[in-house]
Amino acid sequence: MSQGPLAGVRVVDLTRVLAGPFSTMLLADLGAEVIKVETPAGDQIRGQGGMRNGFSWYFAGFNRNKRSVKLNMRTDEGMAILKDLIRTADVLVENFRPTVLDTMGLTEEVLKALKPDLIVCSISGYGQTGPYKDRPSFDFIAQAMSGFMSSTGYPDREPLRAGLPISDLIAGLYGALAVSASLRRREVTGEGERIDVALVDSILSFASYFAANYLATGTAMERTGNDHPVVAPYGVFRAKDGDVAIAPSNDQIYGRLVDALGLREALSGPDFATNAARMKNRPRVNAIIDAKIGEDTRDHWIDRLNAAGVPCGRVLTYPEVFEDPQILAREMVCEVEHPGRGPIRMVGFPMKLSEAPCEMRNPAPELGADTTPVLEALGYDAERIAALRDGGVI
């Protein structure tokens, strides 16, 4: 058994694709026993993304540390097994559309009867309530409807999505957070509850200064590409061998920047003396800094600017990220041996806990790899398991 902070917690995981599987992977990384219940066809992302040795590394990176039970939930026997499993669970996580759990017969009452202190976490596009709840959803749509896209991109081009499925992943994080907090409450009170997390709500919670500014003043901020909406200079500059991001967030750090670049003289005078003046003359300021940065390499400037206390860094591609000394020192790339599939590499654990650390206990499971031991532990004997297998239930 794991020694993580959620050791001893059993999660029945009915999720597919991304938001839900990310949420349950976080719980698994934190030590919970996560039993992923899959249809006979398996989670569809088993067939998506970068493949190697016949296995999806995309699937692998979202399903490590879980067990897999294959179950035909469209049969009465399959549903009976699922109910037996829920009786042994502390948490149930699902990311179906809102009515599906009820249609399967897992109404609130049925779940309560099966396990009175069960925590049930539902992750969906729009949530379990409201006029859009039955609409089909998708990460990209949540990025559009939450205002996120209106904040990203250039002022003279269309609103732009993030290249990564951030709505799915933020919702997954909120699901795991709500479940963990609720598990703490369950230790204290003995009670379960229902949790409802929506993709749109989740990414809207990131609106930060765009939301505050609009709500306080009635005026919406414009998107500004890589420039900061109210600070200049700030952005991406071109060194001899690649891009450097520089973020001098206040006058003090701006002063350090111009000194470190040797531009105190070039950037003196009333046109550059205040942030307000620099905002007005941003193209000139940026051009002067860009020309200077272009005289040397990324590493030269990054060493010099960091030494001067100016936040900056290379703008890295993923091949560069996965070779970066800091990323390697933080063990943010990890490898797991997967029997028959070779070693599989994936992103590591962003939460570093000193006494009960996240651990790679096992690779993402093959479809149904744990069906037999899980059913045996539920008290099913070998004969019955064989019959269920012959009948296509498992």
Next chain:
Amino acid sequence: MSQGPLAGVRVVDLTRVLAGPFSTMLLADLGAEVIKVETPAGDQIRGQGGMRNGFSWYFAGFNRNKRSVKLNMRTDEGMAILKDLIRTADVLVENFRPTVLDTMGLTEEVLKALKPDLIVCSISGYGQTGPYKDRPSFDFIAQAMSGFMSSTGYPDREPLRAGLPISDLIAGLYGALAVSASLRRREVTGEGERIDVALVDSILSFASYFAANYLATGTAMERTGNDHPVVAPYGVFRAKDGDVAIAPSNDQIYGRLVDALGLREALSGPDFATNAARMKNRPRVNAIIDAKIGEDTRDHWIDRLNAAGVPCGRVLTYPEVFEDPQILAREMVCEVEHPGRGPIRMVGFPMKLSEAPCEMRNPAPELGADTTPVLEALGYDAERIAALRDGGVI
């Protein structure tokens, strides 16, 4: 007292600006008592973002449900008070640079002596370890160094940041998740621990298919603007009165889309029959769909496509988001009465818990609003409190 899942938990909060305050606000929203300890100048974001009635709504949206103690931690008496406070705490959260806590005298040994089962969560740019740990950091730099920017933007333009400070916020979420899981462990084992969360690690954990694809194949994916890297059509289309995002993620949903648009004939033939063919002919596919969408309004198409089961939605600005019926039904805009500052509006709670819900217990505190009652509860009498106030310690 709150009835949330973290009710009864006391958090001493030494964080400033964004990642840390977001993390402790999540804990406060979940019911913890969060005591924000501020320098006499106060958290700098009290003076930033959209202001109204002399109060920053940006600060308000990241510090609701907290208490504020003003403390000069550069004095011995100030540090003595902080230590008294830590003795009563379950959790300490900080987002200083890695060496600062030690410099203040709050070494691991001192903290352990003050409160043996304390959970200490540190949030920083690069983490507490590794070659870059002492560098100054900033959300934008983490977006650059984590590969995120390389995934976002157009293929013919520079890598692009998200308009929102997503590295800060994702790290804040991981901090709250790790603390909540660790609090559950503390209920079971009675033990505290140290938690180390970095902005760069946190946003790197979102790399999903970009990471999987590169690690599995050795080839990095390109950024593709609003287009999907491997699915066509997919993106933003222009209706008469605004933009519509459409995400038909597979052939089945593509079929629904062309039928709902009445384009079955226009998009027939070998050039459009498969996703691979459509990827090759993406400009033509997009132009045909764009022309059709342009014939009517956003709402027309969104009703029709949703009814057909095609994920789609308006691309909303924040003024539109905060009037959207779903957002309002989900109570994702909420208002709190702030004495002397009028009602303040902010984004609501993305975690909906049925039995122990997040609640708006109180607005973000004025600087030092709770200094006196918190010190009284620590056993400081009125005379001593007055002397500390006269001495500029509180």
